[in-house]
Amino acid sequence: MSRVRITPETFELVEYDAGVIAGLTEELAARVGIPDDAPIEVDVDEELPLPLTGSTADVADGKVQLWFSGADFENTHNRAEFDESLARAEIALALFRAGDRLAPGFADAPADEELSDAQRHAWESWADGRAVRLGEHARKVRRQYHFRLYNGFTDRADAAFERLWNAESGAFTWAELDAICTDCAAVDPRPTPKRKAAIRKETLKAG
């Protein structure tokens, strides 16, 4: 029996295949280094189209819990079509983040929906760099733009991004990752944001 469970089992609004997603997740989990005995739950919200991208990666009782907006796997040319290359990169990124959470240095990291946008994008930059070195397709400039949006368009933020992008697993604890964001914020002239921009499950319940 597979340790990966996909929700929904059958997609109705998009041309995605739960079996394909499960297979990719299984393969990438092994390559990322998620322990073999860790169950993985993947929840895909098929109602969210491009450009409403977003994901969360949490760990509860040793179980990896990933949530993705359907937009994360969507072909940018053909609506509702699955793009394997995009999906691989997004799943790898989320698995790296879940893997970080399994390490003792991340025991005190807040749940994903509690992260600030600055923290989320710092963490994703670190994970995306690792996914690229794993051989997955991701664009560094796109990631840097997102990082800058929430950590500042400053030289200090750019230096921090390079450090995150080039770091391997185990390079940071949660406290160190958070400190990088605090350091960027110290020279960011913008006011502290009042709201969080990341797509989160809690903000997307039926209204």
Next chain:
Amino acid sequence: MKKILPVEELARDSRFVRRPIEDAISDPRQARLAERNTGSARLEPDRPAAGDRARQLMHGIFVGELQALEGAGRTTFDFTDEEIPFQLKLDMARQCWDESRHCEISVKLSEHMGSEIGEFAEATFLYEAACAPDALLRLTGVNRALEGLAIDVFNTMKEFGEGSGDPVLSACEDWMLADEVTHVKMGSDWLRRLTEDDPERRELALEFQRTVDKLFSLGGFRGETDENPIQLARRFRELAGFSTEEIDELADVTVEAQEEARAAVAQSDGSSA
């Protein structure tokens, strides 16, 4: 060389993929999405998925600039000097120069935001609106309606750049915005001059402008509330020669377009249930 070039013959390389606007309208996810609380649609840095929404809009601006260049270029060629004044052609040629620069700026901005040329599908209805057989309709449909939309879009992106502290985006959008105000002003001036003694023809041209305005307010894309990603830029429209009454009328058109989109979504949801 062929006059009135059909949209199918526009030159594009293999990076570009075209998709009809109907694909988006008939997407069953739209109805589901309308029932959910995804927050304000207004493009601001602290709204959901702001980075990817801004990237996609920037790509839309790029292909819009490309089609605006093609449209203005056609107007310099599609009509004889007997059909339209040579000075009007000169203005269109000047606009081509501006649009070429805007294309290059938009490519650079897309790269700055991490996008690639052709990353998103291209809709060609802007060029299609720019191909009216009557030059006067091009002035209202393109210069006043579409370049007017460009004012709203650039102002929204400029504010997004300011809000996110991105000096590159805000400066570039500000420069392009200044050009767009000129393009709209050219349309307003030529409309007045060409129809000075023909109010009936002017009204027909303005009616075409209203149709294009409504088309480009589709689904609440543009308006003055938090439900609209693109905000109506009243001040810049005034600078471009729009009267307060005209701007109010446009605001009404955007509300109407939004209501129609809601009704269409409700109908599609009902028929698929």
